[in-house]
Amino acid sequence: MSARILDGKATAATIKQELAERVAKLKAEGHSTGLGTILVGNDPGSAWYVGGKHKDCAEVGIESIRVDLPEETTQDELLAKVKELNENPACTGYIVQLPLPKHIDQDVILEAMDPAKDADGLHPMNLGRLVANVNRPMNSPLPCTPLGCVDLLARHDIDLNGKHVLVLGRGVTIGRPVGLLLTRRNVNATVTLAHTGTTNLPELLAQADVIIAAAGVPHIVKADAIKPGAIVLDVGVSRVDGKVTGDVDPAAAEVASWISPNPGGVGPMTRAMLLNNVVEAAERNAR
Numbered sequence: 001m002s003a004r005i006l007d008g009k010a011t012a013a014t015i016k017q018e019l020a021e022r023v024a025k026l027k028a029e030g031h032s033t034g035l036g037t038i039l040v041g042n043d044p045g046s047a048w049y050v051g052g053k054h055k056d057c058a059e060v061g062i063e064s065i066r067v068d069l070p071e072e073t074t075q076d077e078l079l080a081k082v083k084e085l086n087e088n089p090a091c092t093g094y095i096v097q098l099p100l101p102k103h104i105d106q107d108v109i110l111e112a113m114d115p116a117k118d119a120d121g122l123h124p125m126n127l128g129r130l131v132a133n134v135n136r137p138m139n140s141p142l143p144c145t146p147l148g149c150v151d152l153l154a155r156h157d158i159d160l161n162g163k164h165v166l167v168l169g170r171g172v173t174i175g176r177p178v179g180l181l182l183t184r185r186n187v188n189a190t191v192t193l194a195h196t197g198t199t200n201l202p203e204l205l206a207q208a209d210v211i212i213a214a215a216g217v218p219h220i221v222k223a224d225a226i227k228p229g230a231i232v233l234d235v236g237v238s239r240v241d242g243k244v245t246g247d248v249d250p251a252a253a254e255v256a257s258w259i260s261p262n263p264g265g266v267g268p269m270t271r272a273m274l275l276n277n278v279v280e281a282a283e284r285n286a287r
Protein backbone atom coordinates (compact mmCIF):
# COMPACT_ATOMS: atom_id res chain seq x y z
CA MET A 1 0.00 0.00 0.00
CA SER A 2 1.24 3.46 -0.83
CA ALA A 3 0.83 6.33 1.62
CA ARG A 4 -1.47 9.26 0.95
CA ILE A 5 0.37 12.49 0.23
CA LEU A 6 0.45 15.48 2.56
CA ASP A 7 0.58 17.91 -0.33
CA GLY A 8 2.25 21.05 1.01
CA LYS A 9 2.33 22.75 -2.36
CA ALA A 10 -1.42 22.54 -2.95
CA THR A 11 -2.22 23.37 0.68
CA ALA A 12 0.06 26.41 0.60
CA ALA A 13 -1.69 27.60 -2.59
CA THR A 14 -5.06 27.44 -0.79
CA ILE A 15 -3.65 29.32 2.22
CA LYS A 16 -2.22 32.02 -0.07
CA GLN A 17 -5.67 32.56 -1.62
CA GLU A 18 -7.18 32.96 1.86
CA LEU A 19 -4.41 35.38 2.85
CA ALA A 20 -4.86 37.43 -0.33
CA GLU A 21 -8.48 38.06 0.70
CA ARG A 22 -7.41 39.16 4.19
CA VAL A 23 -4.74 41.48 2.76
CA ALA A 24 -7.32 43.02 0.39
CA LYS A 25 -9.71 43.58 3.31
CA LEU A 26 -6.97 45.28 5.35
CA LYS A 27 -6.11 47.46 2.36
CA ALA A 28 -9.78 48.43 1.84
CA GLU A 29 -9.84 49.53 5.49
CA GLY A 30 -6.70 51.66 4.99
CA HIS A 31 -4.12 49.31 6.57
CA SER A 32 -0.95 48.26 4.78
CA THR A 33 0.73 44.86 5.09
CA GLY A 34 4.47 44.66 4.45
CA LEU A 35 7.19 42.00 4.83
CA GLY A 36 10.82 43.01 5.27
CA THR A 37 13.76 40.65 4.74
CA ILE A 38 17.38 41.07 5.73
CA LEU A 39 19.88 38.84 3.94
CA VAL A 40 23.55 38.94 4.85
CA GLY A 41 26.11 37.35 2.53
CA ASN A 42 26.17 35.46 -0.74
CA ASP A 43 24.82 32.02 0.06
CA PRO A 44 22.88 31.05 -3.10
CA GLY A 45 20.38 28.90 -1.15
CA SER A 46 19.52 31.74 1.24
CA ALA A 47 19.23 34.20 -1.66
CA TRP A 48 16.84 31.78 -3.38
CA TYR A 49 14.67 31.45 -0.25
CA VAL A 50 14.53 35.24 0.18
CA GLY A 51 13.60 35.66 -3.50
CA GLY A 52 10.79 33.15 -2.95
CA LYS A 53 9.47 35.15 0.02
CA HIS A 54 9.19 38.31 -2.10
CA LYS A 55 7.54 36.38 -4.93
CA ASP A 56 4.98 35.03 -2.44
CA CYS A 57 4.35 38.57 -1.16
CA ALA A 58 3.63 39.80 -4.70
CA GLU A 59 1.16 36.93 -5.18
CA VAL A 60 -0.92 37.81 -2.12
CA GLY A 61 -0.64 41.61 -2.30
CA ILE A 62 1.85 42.10 0.55
CA GLU A 63 4.34 44.97 0.07
CA SER A 64 7.95 43.91 0.33
CA ILE A 65 11.06 45.62 1.62
CA ARG A 66 14.33 43.86 0.78
CA VAL A 67 17.63 44.61 2.53
CA ASP A 68 20.64 42.72 1.10
CA LEU A 69 23.96 43.20 2.87
CA PRO A 70 27.48 41.99 2.03
CA GLU A 71 29.11 39.04 3.84
CA GLU A 72 31.51 41.37 5.71
CA THR A 73 28.67 43.38 7.34
CA THR A 74 29.49 43.88 11.02
CA GLN A 75 27.13 42.99 13.83
CA ASP A 76 26.65 46.71 14.61
CA GLU A 77 25.81 47.48 10.97
CA LEU A 78 23.25 44.68 10.98
CA LEU A 79 21.80 45.92 14.28
CA ALA A 80 21.35 49.34 12.65
CA LYS A 81 19.30 47.74 9.83
CA VAL A 82 17.23 45.83 12.39
CA LYS A 83 16.52 49.14 14.15
CA GLU A 84 15.48 50.70 10.81
CA LEU A 85 12.95 47.95 10.15
CA ASN A 86 11.69 48.12 13.77
CA GLU A 87 10.90 51.78 13.11
CA ASN A 88 9.65 51.53 9.51
CA PRO A 89 5.80 51.77 9.60
CA ALA A 90 5.52 50.17 6.13
CA CYS A 91 7.05 46.99 7.53
CA THR A 92 4.48 45.08 9.59
CA GLY A 93 6.70 42.03 9.92
CA TYR A 94 10.22 41.04 8.95
CA ILE A 95 12.76 38.25 9.03
CA VAL A 96 16.52 37.98 9.20
CA GLN A 97 17.46 35.12 6.87
CA LEU A 98 19.34 32.33 8.68
CA PRO A 99 22.02 31.17 8.93
CA LEU A 100 23.95 34.40 9.51
CA PRO A 101 27.70 34.59 8.82
CA LYS A 102 29.75 33.10 11.67
CA HIS A 103 31.05 36.46 12.94
CA ILE A 104 27.49 37.58 13.83
CA ASP A 105 25.73 36.39 16.99
CA GLN A 106 22.28 35.22 15.87
CA ASP A 107 20.83 35.53 19.40
CA VAL A 108 21.86 39.19 19.69
CA ILE A 109 20.20 39.98 16.34
CA LEU A 110 16.97 38.11 17.09
CA GLU A 111 16.70 39.81 20.49
CA ALA A 112 17.08 43.25 18.89
CA MET A 113 14.01 42.71 16.71
CA ASP A 114 10.68 44.21 17.74
CA PRO A 115 8.80 41.08 18.96
CA ALA A 116 5.58 42.43 17.40
CA LYS A 117 7.28 42.47 13.98
CA ASP A 118 9.06 39.11 14.35
CA ALA A 119 7.53 37.28 11.37
CA ASP A 120 9.56 34.13 12.08
CA GLY A 121 8.34 33.79 15.68
CA LEU A 122 11.94 33.31 16.82
CA HIS A 123 12.34 36.29 19.19
CA PRO A 124 12.89 34.96 22.75
CA MET A 125 9.77 36.83 23.88
CA ASN A 126 7.64 34.99 21.30
CA LEU A 127 9.27 31.62 22.02
CA GLY A 128 8.69 32.31 25.73
CA ARG A 129 5.01 32.99 25.06
CA LEU A 130 4.81 29.62 23.30
CA VAL A 131 6.39 27.93 26.34
CA ALA A 132 4.08 29.74 28.78
CA ASN A 133 0.75 29.39 26.99
CA VAL A 134 -0.68 25.87 26.96
CA ASN A 135 -4.40 26.65 26.79
CA ARG A 136 -5.35 30.04 25.39
CA PRO A 137 -5.27 30.95 21.67
CA MET A 138 -1.82 32.27 20.76
CA ASN A 139 -1.77 36.01 20.16
CA SER A 140 1.86 36.21 19.01
CA PRO A 141 3.82 34.93 16.00
CA LEU A 142 4.81 31.25 16.00
CA PRO A 143 7.83 29.71 14.21
CA CYS A 144 6.92 29.08 10.57
CA THR A 145 8.07 25.49 9.99
CA PRO A 146 6.49 24.08 13.20
CA LEU A 147 3.28 25.97 12.40
CA GLY A 148 3.43 24.62 8.84
CA CYS A 149 3.73 21.02 10.12
CA VAL A 150 0.73 21.35 12.45
CA ASP A 151 -1.39 23.18 9.85
CA LEU A 152 -0.52 20.66 7.10
CA LEU A 153 -1.78 17.81 9.30
CA ALA A 154 -4.89 19.74 10.42
CA ARG A 155 -5.84 20.62 6.83
CA HIS A 156 -5.71 16.91 5.96
CA ASP A 157 -8.08 16.22 8.91
CA ILE A 158 -5.42 14.33 10.84
CA ASP A 159 -6.22 14.45 14.53
CA LEU A 160 -3.17 14.18 16.80
CA ASN A 161 -5.12 13.91 20.05
CA GLY A 162 -3.54 11.07 22.03
CA LYS A 163 -1.03 10.22 19.29
CA HIS A 164 2.63 9.58 20.04
CA VAL A 165 4.79 11.92 17.99
CA LEU A 166 8.52 11.42 17.60
CA VAL A 167 10.39 14.59 16.64
CA LEU A 168 13.91 14.09 15.30
CA GLY A 169 16.00 17.20 15.93
CA ARG A 170 16.21 19.71 18.78
CA GLY A 171 16.95 22.89 16.84
CA VAL A 172 15.42 26.19 17.90
CA THR A 173 13.70 26.79 14.53
CA ILE A 174 11.96 23.39 14.25
CA GLY A 175 12.47 20.57 16.77
CA ARG A 176 12.00 22.36 20.06
CA PRO A 177 9.11 24.67 19.06
CA VAL A 178 7.23 21.93 17.18
CA GLY A 179 7.25 19.87 20.40
CA LEU A 180 5.72 22.82 22.27
CA LEU A 181 3.03 23.37 19.63
CA LEU A 182 2.06 19.70 19.51
CA THR A 183 1.65 19.47 23.28
CA ARG A 184 -0.69 22.49 23.51
CA ARG A 185 -4.13 21.41 24.69
CA ASN A 186 -5.81 22.04 21.33
CA VAL A 187 -3.50 19.47 19.67
CA ASN A 188 -2.91 17.20 22.68
CA ALA A 189 -0.20 14.93 21.27
CA THR A 190 2.42 13.17 23.37
CA VAL A 191 5.87 14.14 22.15
CA THR A 192 9.30 12.54 22.32
CA LEU A 193 12.16 14.79 21.21
CA ALA A 194 15.06 12.73 19.86
CA HIS A 195 18.49 14.11 19.02
CA THR A 196 22.07 13.08 18.43
CA GLY A 197 22.34 11.96 22.07
CA THR A 198 19.34 9.61 21.81
CA THR A 199 20.47 6.01 22.31
CA ASN A 200 17.28 4.08 21.44
CA LEU A 201 16.22 5.68 18.15
CA PRO A 202 15.20 2.37 16.46
CA GLU A 203 12.86 1.57 19.36
CA LEU A 204 11.33 5.07 19.29
CA LEU A 205 10.87 5.03 15.49
CA ALA A 206 9.16 1.64 15.64
CA GLN A 207 6.64 2.89 18.24
CA ALA A 208 5.77 6.33 16.90
CA ASP A 209 2.32 7.07 15.43
CA VAL A 210 3.71 10.24 13.84
CA ILE A 211 7.32 11.05 12.89
CA ILE A 212 8.53 14.60 12.28
CA ALA A 213 12.00 14.23 10.83
CA ALA A 214 14.02 17.44 11.11
CA ALA A 215 17.51 16.09 11.72
CA GLY A 216 19.06 17.25 8.44
CA VAL A 217 20.56 13.78 7.90
CA PRO A 218 19.72 12.42 4.42
CA HIS A 219 17.41 9.36 4.57
CA ILE A 220 17.98 8.74 8.28
CA VAL A 221 14.41 7.35 8.48
CA LYS A 222 14.25 4.05 6.59
CA ALA A 223 11.10 2.23 5.48
CA ASP A 224 11.74 -0.82 7.67
CA ALA A 225 12.31 1.36 10.76
CA ILE A 226 8.79 2.79 11.03
CA LYS A 227 5.49 1.39 12.27
CA PRO A 228 3.08 0.36 9.46
CA GLY A 229 0.51 3.14 9.07
CA ALA A 230 2.70 5.81 10.68
CA ILE A 231 2.25 9.43 9.57
CA VAL A 232 5.56 10.88 8.38
CA LEU A 233 6.55 14.51 7.92
CA ASP A 234 9.89 14.94 6.17
CA VAL A 235 11.25 18.34 7.18
CA GLY A 236 15.01 17.84 6.76
CA VAL A 237 16.72 19.58 3.88
CA SER A 238 20.12 18.42 2.67
CA ARG A 239 21.71 18.66 -0.75
CA VAL A 240 23.06 15.44 -2.18
CA ASP A 241 24.71 15.83 -5.62
CA GLY A 242 22.93 19.20 -5.86
CA LYS A 243 19.50 17.63 -5.27
CA VAL A 244 17.21 18.45 -2.30
CA THR A 245 17.21 15.32 -0.17
CA GLY A 246 15.02 14.81 2.88
CA ASP A 247 15.50 12.89 6.12
CA VAL A 248 13.10 10.15 4.98
CA ASP A 249 13.91 7.36 2.54
CA PRO A 250 11.22 7.58 -0.21
CA ALA A 251 10.59 3.82 0.27
CA ALA A 252 8.90 4.75 3.60
CA ALA A 253 5.88 5.74 1.48
CA GLU A 254 5.15 2.00 1.11
CA VAL A 255 4.80 1.61 4.89
CA ALA A 256 3.36 4.94 6.08
CA SER A 257 -0.34 5.91 5.91
CA TRP A 258 0.47 9.57 5.14
CA ILE A 259 3.75 11.12 4.06
CA SER A 260 4.89 14.62 3.11
CA PRO A 261 7.02 14.77 -0.03
CA ASN A 262 10.30 16.63 0.04
CA PRO A 263 10.41 18.93 -1.86
CA GLY A 264 6.75 19.91 -2.00
CA GLY A 265 5.72 19.18 1.60
CA VAL A 266 6.66 21.24 4.62
CA GLY A 267 8.85 23.74 2.66
CA PRO A 268 5.93 25.46 0.86
CA MET A 269 4.00 25.44 4.17
CA THR A 270 6.91 27.28 5.86
CA ARG A 271 6.62 29.98 3.21
CA ALA A 272 2.83 30.19 3.62
CA MET A 273 3.10 30.44 7.42
CA LEU A 274 5.52 33.36 7.09
CA LEU A 275 2.89 35.24 5.09
CA ASN A 276 0.29 34.22 7.67
CA ASN A 277 2.42 35.74 10.47
CA VAL A 278 2.79 39.00 8.53
CA VAL A 279 -0.95 39.23 7.87
CA GLU A 280 -1.78 38.42 11.51
CA ALA A 281 0.62 41.17 12.65
CA ALA A 282 -1.11 43.65 10.32
CA GLU A 283 -4.52 42.55 11.65
CA ARG A 284 -3.33 43.03 15.24
CA ASN A 285 -2.11 46.55 14.34
CA ALA A 286 -5.48 47.32 12.77
CA ARG A 287 -7.47 46.40 15.92
Ligand SMILES: Nc1nc2c(c(=O)[nH]1)N[C@@H](CN(C=O)c1ccc(C(=O)N[C@@H](CCC(=O)O)C(=O)O)cc1)CN2
Pocket residue numbers: 049050095096097098099120144145173237244262263264265266267268269270271
Ligand atom coordinates in the same frame (compact mmCIF):
# COMPACT_ATOMS: atom_id res chain seq x y z
N1 LIG B 1 14.80 33.42 8.97
C1 LIG B 1 14.67 32.15 8.54
N2 LIG B 1 15.70 31.52 8.01
C2 LIG B 1 15.55 30.23 7.60
C3 LIG B 1 14.29 29.59 7.68
C4 LIG B 1 13.21 30.29 8.25
O1 LIG B 1 12.07 29.77 8.38
N3 LIG B 1 13.44 31.58 8.66
N4 LIG B 1 14.12 28.30 7.14
C5 LIG B 1 15.13 27.78 6.24
C6 LIG B 1 15.04 28.26 4.83
N5 LIG B 1 13.68 28.55 4.35
C7 LIG B 1 13.14 29.74 4.62
O2 LIG B 1 13.76 30.70 4.94
C8 LIG B 1 13.02 27.66 3.47
C9 LIG B 1 13.57 26.46 3.09
C10 LIG B 1 12.92 25.66 2.14
C11 LIG B 1 11.73 26.05 1.57
C12 LIG B 1 11.07 25.28 0.50
O3 LIG B 1 9.98 25.63 0.08
N6 LIG B 1 11.70 24.24 -0.01
C13 LIG B 1 11.22 23.54 -1.17
C14 LIG B 1 12.42 22.98 -1.92
C15 LIG B 1 13.30 24.08 -2.38
C16 LIG B 1 14.53 23.67 -3.15
O4 LIG B 1 14.38 23.08 -4.21
O5 LIG B 1 15.63 24.02 -2.68
C17 LIG B 1 10.28 22.43 -0.78
O6 LIG B 1 10.39 21.92 0.36
O7 LIG B 1 9.43 22.10 -1.59
C18 LIG B 1 11.18 27.23 1.96
C19 LIG B 1 11.81 28.02 2.90
C20 LIG B 1 16.51 28.19 6.75
N7 LIG B 1 16.59 29.58 7.03
